[in-house]
Amino acid sequence: MGRLSDTISLSEIKKVVALAKLSIPDIDLEHFFIEINNILSHFDKLNHLELKEVSPTSHISWSQPPTNPDESREWMGREELFSQAPAIIDQYFIVPKVVDKQEE
């Protein structure tokens, strides 16, 4: 895999997939690799614009965002929040062991 015109290489895409906490089998990764390179190839158009003096717009804001008073508020009980969890015990989330044998 890998073409001269590719913007992202297969090894880079593997790194990005790992950063995004995904695990995509190689056979599917090839499809993503081709599709994402196709999408990225269209982005090249933006290189034709002179952007040096242009400030970025991260979001649209019409006024100074209001702030809330610094006061504690009741929202909802722990039980209601925990009711959505896939695995709990005594109001704790159950997760696999996070310390591996070498660290024990």
Next chain:
Amino acid sequence: MDIDTIKNFTIKDYHKVYKNKEVSPIEITQFFLDRIHLLDSSLRAFLTIDETGALQRARELEEKKLGEADLPPLYGIPMAIKDNICIQGLPTTCGSRILSNYRSPFDATVIEKIKKAGGIFLGKTNMDEFAMGSSTENSGFGPTRNPFDPSRVPGGSSGGSAASVAALEAPLALGSDTGGSVRQPAAFCGIVGLRPTYGRVSRYGLISFASSLDQIGTLTRNVQDTLTLFTVISGQDNRDSTCAPYPPFSFSDDLPENEIKKMKVGVAKEYFNPGVDPVITQRIQEILKILTNEGFEIIEVSLPHTDYALEAYYIVAPAEASSNLARYDGIAYGYRCSHPLNLQDLYTRTRTTGFGKETLRRIILGTYCLSSGYYDEFYLKGMQVRTLVKKDFEDCFEKCDILLTPVTPHLPFKFGEKSHDPYQMYLADVFTIPSAMAGIPALSLNCGYHQHLPIGLQVLGAPFQEGKILSFATFLEKTLSVPPPVIKSVNLKKEVL
């Protein structure tokens, strides 16, 4: 009540028959539930139908015995809600398997407001997963059909909401619009869709896709109902810091016709390129002639960076999505993979098997655009182009009051026609993305039919100028007299099943 009577009803008409005791909110709610039972096994607009809750709510409203003058603005009006807006106690899946077992523990601000205004919720509607798509083909629960032709897509991502209103399974609905997800399905289903100014409607309780672009919008069968629903849901909310600190939209007096005709109508040449279906261009040219004959001044304007907005959007939106969707980790809510080996395996397998293909593609794309060494090359550039697109509109609205464009370059397309090539699908939103990037309000109006398929017209305005857009759209709706959709049945041929 039958469909031939109800097809032209506005909210005011429902209130008239309620006041005259011709029919009750329970009967109207039952009418729409019966329509859902009749059509939705083929149409598949709904992911959740809350029959018990809707009838219970209608009963409570009737028991209140309100006086004629006291009817709140949405009293007894059943509604469909896109499945990325939280209603307490009901599922909110976002069209994703990863949230298939999630039930909202709270109401979105818009839902609170609609409840206060007397609205009734029929259920939650289908959508492209996490609102990423233009056809509902990306829903984790199967696509919705276009009521006009079930072999074609209803548009997306609010395809379920748009199809339900067109098929009169609901008289009005809420959707969300990040790059065109209210306006494009409204155009494909022959109804009215409004994307308000960014910050005009609270996003609290709307599940995030790209926070700087997401906006809740309305889908209705006529402009009058858009106005009523928008008035109810707009206004400041201290639970959404991006919500503009202004009071709710108010439109107490209809503008007189001579005032409407003083509006300068802009037409941007960039929206009438050879890639647009000639049927759409021709219909808009006809409308411009009608407007000229009615005395409107038509001005040619230019939005020179239109052609760059799509690419900039597909940097900015996936970048924000990759960050927003990091929360789906299989720990606190939603789907978790079976028998995880360790914490990393839990995260990666939950996310990889829980998300659909388009969502995975955008997470990868967004993560790449934000990653070290590529931030300046992609994300920064996307934000700079956004500045130019916004400036284009600012310059344009110094010369005209409203802008008319097509909503989509094509009429509703067939299932599978674009799903094999993501970039071709992205182009479906090429005329709705620039205004979303600029945060300005925009409305999609059915302006005619071609071979029984609806044609959408987009009316754009300056920030917070929804009043101008709605006045103009009301005038145009009256002048064009395009009949609203009437769907008697949704006949599926074998090949589309």
